[in-house]
Amino acid sequence: MSSPSDRLHRADEAGPRADEAGQVPLEARNLRKHFLSGDGSELKILQGVDLRVGTGEVVAIVGASGVGKSTLLHLLGALDRPTEGEVLVGGHDLSEMDQEARAGVRNRDIGFVFQFHHLLRDFTAQENVAFPCRIGGASEGASRDRARALLDSVGLSHRRGHLPTQLSGGEQQRVAVARALANSPLILLADEPSGNLDASTSGELHELLFRLREEKGTSMVLVTHNLDLAGQADRILELRDGVLHNDVNGDPSEADALEGEESGG
Amino acid sequence: MMTNQALFSALALEKLAMWVILFLIVVVAAFNIVSTLVMVVVDRTREIGILKSMGMTNHRILHVFMLQGVWIGVIGTSIGTLLGCTLAWVLDTYEIIQIPPDVYFVDRLPVALHLFDVVLIFMARVGVAFAATIYPAYQASRLEPVEAIRHE
Numbered sequence: 001m002s003s004p005s006d007r008l009h010r011a012d013e014a015g016p017r018a019d020e021a022g023q024v025p026l027e028a029r030n031l032r033k034h035f036l037s038g039d040g041s042e043l044k045i046l047q048g049v050d051l052r053v054g055t056g057e058v059v060a061i062v063g064a065s066g067v068g069k070s071t072l073l074h075l076l077g078a079l080d081r082p083t084e085g086e087v088l089v090g091g092h093d094l095s096e097m098d099q100e101a102r103a104g105v106r107n108r109d110i111g112f113v114f115q116f117h118h119l120l121r122d123f124t125a126q127e128n129v130a131f132p133c134r135i136g137g138a139s140e141g142a143s144r145d146r147a148r149a150l151l152d153s154v155g156l157s158h159r160r161g162h163l164p165t166q167l168s169g170g171e172q173q174r175v176a177v178a179r180a181l182a183n184s185p186l187i188l189l190a191d192e193p194s195g196n197l198d199a200s201t202s203g204e205l206h207e208l209l210f211r212l213r214e215e216k217g218t219s220m221v222l223v224t225h226n227l228d229l230a231g232q233a234d235r236i237l238e239l240r241d242g243v244l245h246n247d248v249n250g251d252p253s254e255a256d257a258l259e260g261e262e263s264g265g
Numbered sequence: 266m267m268t269n270q271a272l273f274s275a276l277a278l279e280k281l282a283m284w285v286i287l288f289l290i291v292v293v294a295a296f297n298i299v300s301t302l303v304m305v306v307v308d309r310t311r312e313i314g315i316l317k318s319m320g321m322t323n324h325r326i327l328h329v330f331m332l333q334g335v336w337i338g339v340i341g342t343s344i345g346t347l348l349g350c351t352l353a354w355v356l357d358t359y360e361i362i363q364i365p366p367d368v369y370f371v372d373r374l375p376v377a378l379h380l381f382d383v384v385l386i387f388m389a390r391v392g393v394a395f396a397a398t399i400y401p402a403y404q405a406s407r408l409e410p411v412e413a414i415r416h417e
Contacts, residue, residue, distance in 0.1 A: 074411045077318070079317075079318060079410045079411045079414070080409070080410075080411040099322070099323055100322050100323070100324070103317065103320045103321065103322040103323070104320060104322075105320075106317070106318060106319065106320040106410075107319060107320020107321075108320070112318050112319075114414070118311070118315045118318075118414065119315075120312055120315060120316075121312075131316075131319055132319045132320060135316070135319055135320050135321050135325075136320065179319075
């Protein structure tokens with residue numbers, strides 16, 4: 001078993017670990033999530049989602065607000081448990097894991113980018129990026145070096161000593177991307193990564209995400225309303241009525257229809 | 266002899282009363298630590314969720330909050346002990362508090378500082394601070410990551 005420092009070093013040289021392990025980075029089988037509403041009735045948000053994301057593949061998930069896109073992402077990222085169904089990360093079934101093991105998967109195999117960056121406000125950009133490495137057991141020096149390299153790769157080496165409040169929205173989100181890649185995850189999950197940015201900054205972030213995909217071969221699931229971002233994905237899936245619908249990639253009429261739904265509320 | 270016995274009994278009772286007051290002060294301070302840490306947990310809920318999303322385990326979250334509580338306890342107890350010992354030394358050295366000798370047989374407030382008592386109270390106080398961290402730290406560690414991240 002490799003040490004965290006070895007893993008950080010290796011990740012810079014090679015592609016994602018899915019290649020080495022020969023496993024599909026992310027797979028969801030018949031995923032269901034039900035919530036109890038205030039009046040005691042059951043809300044069936046997800047009703048049998050099946051998804052398979054290959055190595056280096058980028059999948060965009062689109063859909064109207066409130067259909068459960070973020071809920072799906074939380075289930076895929078081991079942040080929440082499904083009512084039914086299975087999520088497999090690198091071939092390992094999350095439902096068979098206890099809290100500690102799931103935390104380990106979140107640390108090693110999954111990177112999150114949230115809409116509102118969610119950086120730790122009391123820590124510098126470099127410390128934020130180094131956090132996942134430290135949590136994973138890497139030494140302070142190795143974590144710092146890794147954070148510097150990642151900040152360099154997202155073009156923020158000159159901002160590493162700044163607190164999140166001293167960074168612009170685009171810079172904060174780039175730091176969040178760097179943090180998500182800190183442990184070279186099998187899969188990067190992004191929930192509206194550019195949802196809080198202007199058009200120009202969004203474009204820069206999208207370019208960064210796909211450049212990192214080319215360089216590191218990281219698989220990604222992007223939940224987005226942004227059709228520019230979705231259009232760059234290998235597949236676009238629409239979440240509707242609790243299930244994922246067919247690939248709408250390359251069909252502008254469907255994309256336009258989705259955009260119309262979104263702008264219409 | 267009878268007069269002295271009554272005096273000693275009164276002093277013993279007063280000492281007991283002092284221990285009760287001290288105990289109550291410690292209890293109030295312990296509740297202060299509990300409420301402070303509960304507020305920290307509420308204030309930091311989203312950060313806890315972020316840390317969990319990065320893979321921090323429940324155990325480590327528990328340790329972080331317990332460490333913070335114990336640290337508050339150690340710092341507070343150290344400052345309190347230092348101030349108390351200094352005050353006792355000042356009272357003993359400069360004989361600031363005068364008392365009527367016809368009632369107490371001495372004309373100043375006698376002060377006796379026992380190392381054993383100081384260490385015992387210090388240890389007990391840190392122990393209480395540690396105990397006070399358990400509930401809020403447990404609360405923090407049990408937060409569901411997805412709920413914590415959504416916390417406003």
